[in-house]
Amino acid sequence: LPLRGFADSLNLSVATALVVHHLFVLDPTLVGAMSDEERTRLRKKWYEKLCRQRLLSSSAKRERSRLVARISTAEEYKRKLDAGETLDKNQELKIAKLKEEREKLEKLDQDLDTKAELAVQDLVLNPPGPLTDMRRADEHRATFVGKNTKKMYGETWANMPATANAQTVQSGTSQFFRDKLSEKAPKP
Numbered sequence: 001l002p003l004r005g006f007a008d009s010l011n012l013s014v015a016t017a018l019v020v021h022h023l024f025v026l027d028p029t030l031v032g033a034m035s036d037e038e039r040t041r042l043r044k045k046w047y048e049k050l051c052r053q054r055l056l057s058s059s060a061k062r063e064r065s066r067l068v069a070r071i072s073t074a075e076e077y078k079r080k081l082d083a084g085e086t087l088d089k090n091q092e093l094k095i096a097k098l099k100e101e102r103e104k105l106e107k108l109d110q111d112l113d114t115k116a117e118l119a120v121q122d123l124v125l126n127p128p129g130p131l132t133d134m135r136r137a138d139e140h141r142a143t144f145v146g147k148n149t150k151k152m153y154g155e156t157w158a159n160m161p162a163t164a165n166a167q168t169v170q171s172g173t174s175q176f177f178r179d180k181l182s183e184k185a186p187k188p
Helices: 011-026 036-055 058-082 089-096 098-119 121-125 147-157 174-184
Strands: none
Touching (some): 098 121
């Protein structure tokens, strides 16, 4: 679906809700058919996935991406070598480092999994309540305009929530999960 308009438009959410509603109309047995254990397992899986994506800093994400790319490149060179192609010294060196790179990635991912599991423990056992109103409060609506436009309309916009750039901590942000992890992490 092409999404146009403000960042807080609900086009995708509404379309998804309509599809899910239609599925429930087609097969009413789908409603509430999940056991508590299944719901907890699913919640744990998704909270950990969400947390995992947010625990790494930007630089750590870039480094992980580079590591994955180096592994992929080395695997491609190995396939070429196995097919009988000749490789230069640099390519052979990358193949030689493949095991070490895989171990690095595995260690990084295991560490990240452990941290994510620890950080979301409370959320799995005591999940937040369902959302009743999906629209963001006015304080969260922000407008992004150039500094000259802000100067020109500064007085007119002075007390409007959309121009205040209010900052709040939300339960899905990187900082939220890092705080959760630091609460649970053993003190040195």
